[in-house]
Amino acid sequence: MPKALEDVTVLDFSHLLQGPFATQLLGDMGARIIKVERPGQGDLFRTMTFKNRWVGGTESPNFLAWNRNKQSIAIDLKAPEAKEVLFKIAEKVDVVIQNFRPGVMERLGYGYEAFKKVNPRIIYCSGSGYGESGPYVTRPGQDMLLQGLTGLAAATGRRDGPPVPVGAGFADQIGAMNMVYGILSALYWRERSGKGQEIKVDLLSALLQHQNQEMVWVMNFGENLERPNSSIGHPGMDAPFGLYPVKDGWVSIAMSPYRKLVDVLGAPDLLVYDDPETLYVKRDEIWEKLAEETRKWTKADLLEALLAADIWCGEIKTHLDVMDDPQVRHMGLVTSYEHPRAGTVKVIGPAVKMSETPPEIARPAPIVGQHTEEILRDFGFSEEMIASLRERGIIEQGEA
Structure with a gap:
């Protein structure tokens, strides 16, 4: 072609x-x-x-x-x-x-x-x-x-x-x-x-x-976005946005309705935090509470439950794990060529x-x-x- x-x-x-x-x-x-x-x-x-x-x-x-x-x-x-x-x-x-x-x-x-x-x-x-x-x-x-x-x-x-x-x-x-x-x-x-x-x-x-998204906020409000003290995934984001431990690894949860997440986790007591300002100000405390719940699940079971509820989530994988990811395999992203000295190079x-x-x-x-x-x-x-x-x-x- x-x-x-x-x-x-x-x-x-x-x-x-x-x-x-x-x-x-x-x-x-x-x-x-x-x-x-x-x-x-x-x-x-x-x-x-x-x-x-x-x-x-x-x-x-x-x-x-x-x-x-x-x-x-x-x-x-x-x-x-x-x-x-x-x-x-x-x-x-x-x-x-x-x-x-x-x-x-x-x-x-x-x-x-x-x-x-x-x-x-x-x-x-x-x-x-x-x-x-x-x-x-x-x-x-x-x-x-x-x-x-x-x-x-x-x-x-x-x-x-x-x-x-x-x-x-x-x-x-x-x-x-x-x-x-x-x-x-x-x-x-x-x-x-x-x-x-x-x-x-x-x-x-x-x-x-x-980094224009972050710089526009900082330049226009005259203060830095403060890093969280937990695995919240971005200094400007509130809970639950971040990475969470499970029995056999970690999962990521992106922008998702907090109430729906708490419902999936079966933790109605955590609804006390369901307020936009609270979700930011107390995001580290909320992350700890959510992490206590996610640790009760295996990665596969939690992802299945979250995806069924249309909550944005995904696995945390190492580079070695990625090679066997089904979507990566489906798209043919890992390939190889023959090198005259190195042989087959992935x-x-x-x-x-x-x-x-x-x-x-x-x-x-x-x-x-x-x-x-x-x-x-x-x-x-x-x-x-x-x-x-x-x-x-x-x-x-x-x-x-």
Whole structure:
């Protein structure tokens, strides 16, 4: 089947998570992603993993997570000849993506203006932690740091406990989505105007934007939402919204009529709290009372009773549990691809469904420089030129 972005080529200088996730999303939709990497080491994520565990004994799961559907060219960016190579490729490229610290690409000679001279239609997208200027511009733009700086960590967890970061790279992934949003908008504009443009995305703006509901309340009332001292699920919510223990685990209960919940639990004495102000002011006390009741149930029995009463609820599952979830299996969300070194790699498949141009996993995450010579041939470099670049150590051909 055709792919929505099959005629789009992306020159990808990005590394770690934000940029690579953005280009993976574009690659899933059919864009050709040419990942520019350092000879030898490549993307820093190739050297990072959790608990010193490596897929197939050699490959980083962190790298494999964000780099499928890409080709890799290994080239020394500091070599003068590298500019000749990359700018020749850029003549036929639609998008350039990079997420180095502000100023790095310009100092190396790969800023927007340099690419624009080669290809006026080019779309150049930069990702940073805190924008291009200002008092934080030299700070590292790492995910957990941004969660702390934007109030997300301070709004998560219990009142008498420490701030709690989210258990995933939330800021980077939101930044990646903003990159894709900007790039697709720019591609659409270029179809009408013929003009390329520069896009700048930063994690500070992205993470604040995605807390807009909480920020609007705080900014307009001049006070912070106070964290609960129980498992109420949000600092602005009243009881029963939260997580509750059962005999064999936990369940979540979202926005639901309090009276109906108490009825299901068979605890009419708790109706004394059934008042909007009381449900907020005494939410921790109410949570404790409700938890005493939910602990009498098994997870399956409580969910069955709550769902029958049209109460919003669900299981609390670990990542390992999720793999066997019946809805996850039904939707085919867990899939795999074959990697030349790691073997079969289990992954979460593309999240967007399209009737005419469905996304797919067409390539595994690449080896460093695996496609260097193939890419150069495709962009018009002769065998003699390729051999010369290889012999002088400017490029590297990786072996699968």
